[in-house]
Amino acid sequence: MLASVINWAALLVVVIMLLGAAAVLVVRQHMAAVAATTVVSLGASAAFAMLRAPDVAMTEAAVGAGLSSVIMALALRRLGLWRITTGSGSEANRREVADKQAVDGADA
Amino acid sequence: MRNYVSLLFVCGLAFLLFVLAGSFEFGHAPMLIGQAINQSSPGQVGAANIVTSVVLGYRAIDTLGELAILFAAATAGGLVLGRSRPDARHDPEAGFILCTAADLLYPLLLIVGLFIILHGHLTPGGGFQGGVVLAAAFFLPLLARPGARFNHAAFAVLEGLAGAAFIVIGLLGLHYGDAFLQPLLGRGVMGSLLSAGTLPVLYIAVGIKVGTELASLIAHISAYEPAPGEGES
Numbered sequence: 001m002l003a004s005v006i007n008w009a010a011l012l013v014v015v016i017m018l019l020g021a022a023a024v025l026v027v028r029q030h031m032a033a034v035a036a037t038t039v040v041s042l043g044a045s046a047a048f049a050m051l052r053a054p055d056v057a058m059t060e061a062a063v064g065a066g067l068s069s070v071i072m073a074l075a076l077r078r079l080g081l082w083r084i085t086t087g088s089g090s091e092a093n094r095r096e097v098a099d100k101q102a103v104d105g106a107d108a
Numbered sequence: 109m110r111n112y113v114s115l116l117f118v119c120g121l122a123f124l125l126f127v128l129a130g131s132f133e134f135g136h137a138p139m140l141i142g143q144a145i146n147q148s149s150p151g152q153v154g155a156a157n158i159v160t161s162v163v164l165g166y167r168a169i170d171t172l173g174e175l176a177i178l179f180a181a182a183t184a185g186g187l188v189l190g191r192s193r194p195d196a197r198h199d200p201e202a203g204f205i206l207c208t209a210a211d212l213l214y215p216l217l218l219i220v221g222l223f224i225i226l227h228g229h230l231t232p233g234g235g236f237q238g239g240v241v242l243a244a245a246f247f248l249p250l251l252a253r254p255g256a257r258f259n260h261a262a263f264a265v266l267e268g269l270a271g272a273a274f275i276v277i278g279l280l281g282l283h284y285g286d287a288f289l290q291p292l293l294g295r296g297v298m299g300s301l302l303s304a305g306t307l308p309v310l311y312i313a314v315g316i317k318v319g320t321e322l323a324s325l326i327a328h329i330s331a332y333e334p335a336p337g338e339g340e341s
Binding site for chain 2: 075078
């Protein structure tokens with residue numbers, strides 16, 4: 001009984017990880033892609049916990065999901081691909097959207 | 109063209125992983141030395157967490173290499189990113205919610221990180237995991253108030269002392285025992301906080317080193333000067 005529950009949970013985790021990995025490629029915003037990689041890392045952490053490797057699961061959660069996404073987000077900020085905006089309708093926000101369109105155009 | 113090359117590369121990688129995964133039974137790695145370590149570790153090292161007895165006992169020199177790699181990476185990162193000027197402009201202070209949450213979470217994260225480090229030889233976790241939690245704790249106030257000063261010098265001193273402590277303990281093992289990084293001070297009662305000899309001390313050194321190193325690396329990366337006109341409401 002418990003084994004089959006864990007099997008289904010593992011399957012669910014793998015599906016979520018695959019969806020997250022696909023989302024990294026598909027989403028337009030860079031920050032959303034960083035968040036999707038975090039989902040993949042969290043799924044890996046859950047999978048490690050199910051495989052009875054709690055040490056690796058903790059490392060994956062702390063380094064893979066926590067630290068590396070913070071570093072990626074800060075790198076995006078340094079590169080000017082992510083800006084902290086104040087208020088939704090502000091001038092800064094509109095400029096950010098325009099910049100993003102320009103960056104996406106350059107990518108394509 | 110580039111996309112097709114990437115696709116080909118990914119397909120090759122997937123094929124290799126598939127072959128590797130197919131040659132092992134899932135969840136049952138071919139353990140050659142694992143059984144022997146599982147049986148002899150409680151009597152030899154005395155750590156309740158066998159992973160720790162491997163990381164800091166049987167393979168402690170590997171851990172020293174890992175610390176050296178981390179140190180080189182953090183040093184290179186700091187070198188490339190440089191140091192921000194004292195008169196540099198900063199982002200405005202974050203809102204009320206983030207500031208309050210950072211103040212509340214700071215002591216909690218410190219306690220969780222220290223708990224994971226101190227209980228590394230008893231429960232899952234240890235210096236590396238707890239060190240990352242400590243780094244997160246040190247970074248939180250900086251996230252809420254980007255203008256706050258981050259004391260890079262003090263962190264560098266702490267980091268150097270922790271790294272030196274690891275090597276000094278290793279040399280003491282060489283002097284009083286038989287080998288570099290050999291656990292000393294006896295095994296103690298397995299499962300109690302003061303057990304497993306010098307392993308907890310080594311993990312404290314690892315935790316402080318990892319925490320300070322990563323915190324100062326993140327502080328380096330986050331020291332970002334917005335261009336004029338940017339980041340203002």
